[in-house]
Amino acid sequence: MAARYMRDWGSAARAICSLALFLCAIHSVAGQPGFAAEPKFPQLSGRVVDEAALLSAPAKERITGWLLEFERASKRQVVVVTVKDLQGYPIEDFGYRLGRAWGIGEKGRNTGAILLVAPKEREVRIEVGYGLEGELTDAVSRAIIEQNILPAFKQGNYEQGIINGTAAILKVLGWKGDAPGVIITQESQEDLSPLSLLILIILFVIFRFGRSGFFGGRHGRGVWGSRSRGGFSGGGGSFGGGGATGRW
């Protein structure tokens, strides 16, 4: 009698447990609920992604060479992107999401920057990763756009504008290379005081840990150095909306 009772209780409990397990499984498969839609980003095919076809082959090669050389020397990733259109998103929105989706910059240090050109919307943006906001400040980014990019863009010379703009960004970030005709005006106005920069870094570290947790979570995409051979991919850096936008 007792055994019979236990068996019934057992099957009922087992049913409940199975249900719980099933729900858990569904939960983990379904993952997170659907969040706001992301734009469709182009494939990260290299350091220069010329979807809008604004660059000639030699120019593309030249810029790619600079970016590669710069990344090898400084571990900082700069990427040049031209897009066909912004899919209805504001360029500021498109830019930081693109940077996060591609993970430009070193993971944890977020030392990445993107030069984003949208000829259809006639907008250009320098998107700056968290880790470079102190050097490539909003004011400096804007000066680069106004002085190096827009004059050429206004004449319809996209290639020259992109070459000058890229060189100026790299120069500000400490590139030793040579590019004639690039204007750099260093603003004395600092964007961040050292204290607020420190706070920002601390918050960011907390944020990162909070996001991935101490167990599991997302892991980096391989070792940094292996990337320079063959294919190119982002290092896992993140963006928070720093930079500047220009229109022509």
Next chain:
Amino acid sequence: MIRTFFPRARQIFLILFFAMGLAACDINAVPRYDEETKAAWSEVLNQYQRRADLVPNLVETVAGFARQEKETLTAVVEARSKATQMQLPPDILNNPEAFKQFQQSQAALGGALARLLVVVEKYPELKSNQNFLSLQSQLEGTENRISVARRDYILTVQKYNTELRTIPGRWVAGVLYPEAEVKQTFDIAEQAKEAPKVKF
């Protein structure tokens, strides 16, 4: 002997089974998401603070060229002091009134700043002033960072609240984290109102 042994084995098996079921559920999800929302919230506060820090310099620069816009400038200064003087209660994320008040005071500052930047259009001299241009681009960048921080916060809260309200997270929270509460979040409408696009 055999009869008594089997039910006990089964019991142990069931307990193990149940424990596995619990392990399959992420029992740490609630506190982990909770920490994420806190971190995202700190970033929101940080960016709002950054905007408030830009205001005195901006007001001073504009006042140097456009004294007659006293009304607009005063509105900005007042909105700033209101926004920065507001005492944030520690439970602001679970406190709808305080959260709303915070949101409104920041929106008021955003609105006042946007009006200031519109007024500035009348002063070509100011618009070509290097200091002003630098401040303007910093302000623009900060507004952008605020909207990114807010969006990140909205997403983390959405994740946290969903975990708290759906099964099995709801059961886990009910047993292990009874103090966990659904958090407040920004409404998008407010955000759209707050940061009007100003063409520079």
